[in-house]
Amino acid sequence: MIDLHTHSLFSDGELIPSELVRRAIFTGYTAIAITDHGDLSNIEFIIPKLVKVSEELNRFWKIKTIPGIELTHVPPESIKDLTRKSRELGAKIVVVHGETIVEPVPEGTNFAAINSGIDILAHPGLISEEEVVLAKEKSVFLEITTRRGHSLSNGRVAKLALEKGAQLVLNTDAHSPFDLVEREYAEKVLLSAGIPENLLAKVFENSQKLIKKVGY
Ligand SMILES: [Zn+2]
Numbered sequence: 001m002i003d004l005h006t007h008s009l010f011s012d013g014e015l016i017p018s019e020l021v022r023r024a025i026f027t028g029y030t031a032i033a034i035t036d037h038g039d040l041s042n043i044e045f046i047i048p049k050l051v052k053v054s055e056e057l058n059r060f061w062k063i064k065t066i067p068g069i070e071l072t073h074v075p076p077e078s079i080k081d082l083t084r085k086s087r088e089l090g091a092k093i094v095v096v097h098g099e100t101i102v103e104p105v106p107e108g109t110n111f112a113a114i115n116s117g118i119d120i121l122a123h124p125g126l127i128s129e130e131e132v133v134l135a136k137e138k139s140v141f142l143e144i145t146t147r148r149g150h151s152l153s154n155g156r157v158a159k160l161a162l163e164k165g166a167q168l169v170l171n172t173d174a175h176s177p178f179d180l181v182e183r184e185y186a187e188k189v190l191l192s193a194g195i196p197e198n199l200l201a202k203v204f205e206n207s208q209k210l211i212k213k214v215g216y
């Protein structure tokens, strides 16, 4: 399993990075991105710390730990600038907290995020057809999530991505050790989102492709 969207104590996750990564190893992961919730107030605090601990863990453990950020509830107008800043600070995976149907994320977030050079649009809820087409053009991965609440809209995201040719990734958005999942469960989530069995492997390969692109 590769998981490119998880949270540590640096936002609202329950574990410090080392324990989260340790638990991921024992759940069978080969790579994990830690993508804590960030905005202008805290990215300079979070990202360098995730970079530092990732370097240490990568020196000693076989699993790849990747520093990232999830820009969350920020004004859509700021996403491009915050994405650039996050990359300068060392974030290798930039996720944006998409317009989920279970939170009041600012309208226009999905569109702005796709246009801002991000890597993954998380739980994008009632994303429009035009935005899915744009995600394909801009090579932004759309997320299918195992997370309660956000996962209510997996079916729409999967259906439109398959129709329009946008790329999908499967993430857990883990906040606690019990949110990490095994491959077998991840496959069930994808199947129940409407992804045909013969395309499941492709979704897992997309995560592999993305971490390769950012140097892992
Ligand atoms: Zn999120």
Ligand SMILES: [Zn+2]
Residues within 6 Å of the ligand: 005, 006, 007, 070, 122, 173
């Ligand atoms: Zn998240």
